[in-house]
Amino acid sequence: MDEVSRLHYLQEELKRYNREYHELDAPTIPDAEYDALYRELVALEIRHPDQVRADSPTRRVGSLDLRRNVRLVQHREPMLSLNNGFDVRDLQEFDRRVRTGLGVDEVDYCCEPKFDGLAINLLYRGGALVQGATRGDGEEGEEVTANLMTVKSIPRRRQGSEPWPEWLEVRGEVLMLKKDFEQLNRRQTGAGERTFVNPRNAAAGALRQLDPAETARRPLAFLAYGVGGCSPDFELPDHQDALLRWLGMLGFPVAEEVRVVQGESGLRMFFEDLGARRASLPYEVDGVVYKVNARKAQQKLGFVTRAPRFALAHKFPAEEALSTVEAIEVQVGRTGTLTPVALLKPVFVGGVTVTRATLHNDEEIRRKDIRVGDQVWVRRAGDVIPEVVKVVQELRPAETVAFEMPATCPVCGSPARRLPEEISWRCSGGLHCPAQRKQALLHFVGRRAMNVEGLGEKLVDALVERSWVTEPADLYHLTLEQWASLPRMARKSAENLVQSLEHSKETTLARFLFALGIRQVGERTAHDLALHFVRLEDVMEADETHLQAVAEIGPVVAQSIREFFSVERNRQVIAHLRAQGVHWRENAQERRDVQVLAGLTFVLTGTLAHYSREEARERIEKAGGKVVGSLTRSTHYLVVGRDPGSKVAQAQKLGISMLDEDQWDKLFKGINA
Numbered sequence: 001m002d003e004v005s006r007l008h009y010l011q012e013e014l015k016r017y018n019r020e021y022h023e024l025d026a027p028t029i030p031d032a033e034y035d036a037l038y039r040e041l042v043a044l045e046i047r048h049p050d051q052v053r054a055d056s057p058t059r060r061v062g063s064l065d066l067r068r069n070v071r072l073v074q075h076r077e078p079m080l081s082l083n084n085g086f087d088v089r090d091l092q093e094f095d096r097r098v099r100t101g102l103g104v105d106e107v108d109y110c111c112e113p114k115f116d117g118l119a120i121n122l123l124y125r126g127g128a129l130v131q132g133a134t135r136g137d138g139e140e141g142e143e144v145t146a147n148l149m150t151v152k153s154i155p156r157r158r159q160g161s162e163p164w165p166e167w168l169e170v171r172g173e174v175l176m177l178k179k180d181f182e183q184l185n186r187r188q189t190g191a192g193e194r195t196f197v198n199p200r201n202a203a204a205g206a207l208r209q210l211d212p213a214e215t216a217r218r219p220l221a222f223l224a225y226g227v228g229g230c231s232p233d234f235e236l237p238d239h240q241d242a243l244l245r246w247l248g249m250l251g252f253p254v255a256e257e258v259r260v261v262q263g264e265s266g267l268r269m270f271f272e273d274l275g276a277r278r279a280s281l282p283y284e285v286d287g288v289v290y291k292v293n294a295r296k297a298q299q300k301l302g303f304v305t306r307a308p309r310f311a312l313a314h315k316f317p318a319e320e321a322l323s324t325v326e327a328i329e330v331q332v333g334r335t336g337t338l339t340p341v342a343l344l345k346p347v348f349v350g351g352v353t354v355t356r357a358t359l360h361n362d363e364e365i366r367r368k369d370i371r372v373g374d375q376v377w378v379r380r381a382g383d384v385i386p387e388v389v390k391v392v393q394e395l396r397p398a399e400t401v402a403f404e405m406p407a408t409c410p411v412c413g414s415p416a417r418r419l420p421e422e423i424s425w426r427c428s429g430g431l432h433c434p435a436q437r438k439q440a441l442l443h444f445v446g447r448r449a450m451n452v453e454g455l456g457e458k459l460v461d462a463l464v465e466r467s468w469v470t471e472p473a474d475l476y477h478l479t480l481e482q483w484a485s486l487p488r489m490a491r492k493s494a495e496n497l498v499q500s501l502e503h504s505k506e507t508t509l510a511r512f513l514f515a516l517g518i519r520q521v522g523e524r525t526a527h528d529l530a531l532h533f534v535r536l537e538d539v540m541e542a543d544e545t546h547l548q549a550v551a552e553i554g555p556v557v558a559q560s561i562r563e564f565f566s567v568e569r570n571r572q573v574i575a576h577l578r579a580q581g582v583h584w585r586e587n588a589q590e591r592r593d594v595q596v597l598a599g600l601t602f603v604l605t606g607t608l609a610h611y612s613r614e615e616a617r618e619r620i621e622k623a624g625g626k627v628v629g630s631l632t633r634s635t636h637y638l639v640v641g642r643d644p645g646s647k648v649a650q651a652q653k654l655g656i657s658m659l660d661e662d663q664w665d666k667l668f669k670g671i672n673a
């Protein structure tokens with residue numbers, strides 16, 4: 001394409017983007033890309049001035065659709081735009097031009113947040129709001145007085161004793177506070193209505209409502225940043241910061257963040273500071289605005305085409321950008337959680353290049369209807385992990401398919417499962433799954449678990465990559481030579497590591513149970529289990545009812561423990577560790593005192609082969625259990641001998657666990673009873 005064709009092409013494209021942005025509230029390109037195209041067009045128009053028509057996007061501020069049924073009003077003073085700066089060079093250049101223009105060495109600047117909302121003009125006569133309008137093309141805007149009347153922070157008439165000019169144009173930004181935006185989107189989701197990409201689009205939508213009552217339902221705010229014009233006999237404050245304070249005294253909300261600084265270094269400091277606080281501000285900002293503080297100096301500098309020479313908008317990196325979902329990958333986390341992740345066409349957003357964004361879970365994907373091939377808005381604010389906010393449905397290619405969670409773990413092929421009370425799917429492979437293995441190993445060697453010193457993430461990665469370690473016991477097989485051959489591993493460190501591993505073999509049952517990484521079993525639960533059961537075998541054999549006899553262990557935890565030990569592979573992992581010499585002392589004192597049936601209630605029925613009723617009762621009571629005569633919902637077990645009575649049917653009805661004599665006998669294993 002030659003330069004002139006490119007120029008025409010850009011004129012048309014930018015016009016379309018303007019329309020999407022200003023009228024449809026549905027931009028399809030990121031601001032930064034728009035700005036880049038805009039600058040390219042400006043450069044081309046400078047080289048080809050004969051190609052510049054009056055309707056070129058560079059000659060007009062925003063755009064207007066005259067087909068829309070709205071009343072247009074003329075601003076008394078045009079609403080201009082700001083030149084943009086993106087880096088330190090732009091900022092230095094701005095300061096240099098201002099200093100040259102004014103013939104001074106240093107300039108005082110008023111620094112303000114650049115609010116990411118919609119520019120509006122409020123016209124007051126005799127202290128009463130008579131007209132509110134959007135910026136429109138800068139000369140004429142859409143009349144939205146009735147809608148603006150519903151915005152609480154816009155004064156409808158003067159209050160207090162401060163004198164007002166006969167007529168006054170107050171300029172500022174209508175926006176939606178972040179918290180109100182989130183609430184609105186939650187409400188929209190709840191009502192099955194469309195959500196908004198960001199507060200700016202939500203505010204634009206609210207302002208455009210034909211019915212002011214509808215605007216009133218959407219919480220809008222206003223922040224003033226200047227004056228368009230006022231009665232000529234009225235003397236406005238002579239500095240920008242004083243002007244803002246004055247607007248504050250008239251009752252207009254102004255940003256608390258406004259500061260006056262000296263010179264370019266002051267500008268830079270303000271930019272850094274506000275950038276660092278960006279995420280915690282109550283409203284969205286897309287940059288900062290620097291204005292020469294003295295209004296006399298502003299007038300001296302004047303304007304070029306559509307923007308003042310005395311001001312600069314210094315933009316922050318955009319927090320939202322458009323990208324394409326190239327694939328949806330399923331990741332396996334430490335406890336086997338399967339998390340779908342969008343692989344994106346690389347996109348610069350929030351100051352970094354993003355290629356992946358979490359999709360959380362399949363319900364979230366369904367709710368947002370995200371598909372491979374979709375154009376999506378990606379958001380990265382502050383240090384928060386990137387997110388897919390919304391699909392641009394209009395740009396969906398033909399023949400896309402809805403995402404479905406795989407039925408098996410993408411890493412190890414074990415079935416994926418979802419517990420009824422959870423929203424995430426999980427790999428059921430446990431320690432057998434390589435993805436979980438790495439995390440499980442790190443957990444196993446952790447300070448509060450087996451406490452192996454000097455074995456961090458990098459080393460575990462290296463071990464798993466080399467397939468030297470597939471289960472914890474393998475750590476104890478490795479030779480000094482193997483350890484020493486790993487990257488960045490000095491011989492001395494290898495020796496220390498081997499010694500630390502050797503030490504770790506002598507541990508406690510509580511640490512060992514915790515080290516196994518059983519879901520739901522934290523340090524505390526591991527400790528309780530060790531105290532209650534004393535022997536590992538007894539923990540491994542305990543059924544859910546018995547496990548729940550341990551204080552603090554409820555059905556969910558009990559089920560998880562039960563499941564863990566019922567997987568043959570997990571039992572092998574334990575056997576291998578013990579074969580490597582991992583051991584703990586069984587505390588004899590603890591063991592004598594232990595009340596292995598503490599908290600459990602039993603009912604006996606029928607005749608036992610090896611115990612009389614009385615002996616059976618004594619045996620249970622010695623172990624801390626209780627024997628009662630009749631079944632209630634709080635009975636834990638019915639022990640069933642030969643020729644049982646009607647209690648069996650009763651227990652079935654109440655859902656009470658039943659034990660035959662052998663099973664009952666096993667409850668006592670490891671007890672001196």
Ligand code: IVH
Binds near residue numbers: 114116225308311
């Ligand atoms: S002053 C002649 N101050 O930025 C200069 N504008 O490109 C008039 N904006 O849509 C603008 N925060 O609504 C100014 N603190 C601020 C601003 C601000 C946001 C918007 C303005 C306009 C755009 C200018």
